[in-house]
Amino acid sequence: TSSVDDSPADTITRRFRYDVALVAALKDLEEDIMEGLRDSGMEDSACTAGFSVMIKESCDGMGDVSEKHGGGPVIPEKAVRFSITIMSISVLAEDEEEAVTIFTEPKPNSELSCKPLCLMFVDESDHETLTALLGPVVAERNAMKESRLILSIGGLPRSFRFHFRGTGYDEKMVREMEGLEASGSSYVCTLCDSSRAEASQNMVLHSITRSHEENLERYEIWRTNPFSESGEELRDRVKGVSAKPFMETHSTLDALHCDIGNATEFYKIFQDEIGEVYQKVNPSREERRSWRAALDKQLRKKLKLKPVMRMNGNYARRLMTQEAVEVVCELVPSEERREALRELMRLYLQMKPVWRATCPAKECPDQLCRYS
Structure with a gap:
């Protein structure tokens, strides 16, 4: 594959196909997978199906990446990187009840375990361009949720399923991806419906109630206003959802x-x-x-x-x-x-x-x- 540097300077994005990137990442872990099977006392030839891979997705603005000299085409001076980390691999043997974890990434937060999938010259605040560039990534990921990948590991074809968790997003990116108002909003939380006033009254008991599906439903209400409410009432009903949620995230606090x-x-x-x-x-x-x-x-x-x-x-x-x-x-x-x-x-x-x-x-x- 060509490196990012080989691409012509006016390219706005370079990306790997999602499935190709996952194959490469799994092939990198081939020895670890085989070792994990041996350590778990599993019969190598018996484990050709039932592999489950947990993928952490991350996306963040890289800040100012401009060249401080020289001419060239005008591209945004900011970049965004979307990357994946294989967090764990487990296998459910044919006659077993419980899946056995055969690989866990020892350093999940290290940049060494984090594989870039897509590099974009775009400002993370530019919602339209960002969603246009990440659209194909979302489509590929949705297709892979339902399908299995057959890959030769240790000389035998094995069948893998993928589970995606978008936990590598900061608050700004979560709000961007999930269609919520920006950080100054009176809806202070990306995990629940609390407003600033409610949160200051209740300092302890909160639970995670927001979800991607709910945000999509609320966007539809925001768009159609089925109860013919005023702007203020409508905003209170949808709790600060004001754009179409674009990608599912599972935000956590790092x-x-x-x-x-x-x-x-x-x-x-x-x-x-x-x-x-x-x-x-x-x-x-x-x-x-x-x-x-x-x-x-x-x-x-x-x-x-x-x-x-x-x-x-x-x-x-x-x-x-x-x-x-x-x-x-x-x-x-x-x-x-x-x-x-x-x-x-x-x-x-x-x-x-x-x-x-x-x-x-x-x-x-x-x-x-x-x-x-």
Whole structure:
């Protein structure tokens, strides 16, 4: 196959056929599959059917990829990459009840296990172009959901079925693919129907209720307005679905964004504690600003931590330490509140391995038990 570099410069996209990419990925794992069969004590020649492959799909904007010099055709300076990872392979032998897992990707988040399927010069916010380019990928994937692939592995033809899970999307891409309003929307969650106001009332009990099918149904309601409602009523009925969902995603929160979300919350708590917000009724904007300035100044002075416009991973990890809490506590007047802050951070740091681990059940089982 030609490399991406061989393609003429005005190409907007390079992609592999989905089935061809899966065949290549499985052939790369041929030895692992055979070893897995041997380790499970399975008779090689008995296992020619019943293979099941779990595929993780990921799609993300790659940001600015422009050449900083030279002329050439005008193409968007942004790129989007759609890629796949084989997460696990299991086999159901002919006379068995249970499928046996014969391969699990040891490093599912490594870029080495992640195979690019499609590279596009397109801005991820350009919905029309993005959906046009990914359309064929979706079509191929839907065709493969129903069919089986017969592939020679270890010298025998074997039959594989594929299961696709679109878990490698960030929130922006999930909203884009599932037809939801953009991130500033009052419907804050891509997993449930909570509005910002409801979420601030109910801090604990949430369950995942949104699904691709439901989003499609809601889009139809949005499009046809069967109950002749006003714009506001209609929007409330469809809970922020306002475009046709294009691709099924199963969004999850990755460890990085978990760190970022928690640090954002703690950053607010620190400001509130410095200003003793619990004693005040309605602190003015100026007051709040002064608390934030005090916090930023202290963090910069003691931890060399420069304020950031938008919370990022590095800042989050530096902020969420016992050391940072001690520095903040110097500005908190009440000893009782200082102790509560320290305790909160201690709990947080105890639990952190659970969402940083690739496989918490193996890597930190006792913390996982205490987690909930």
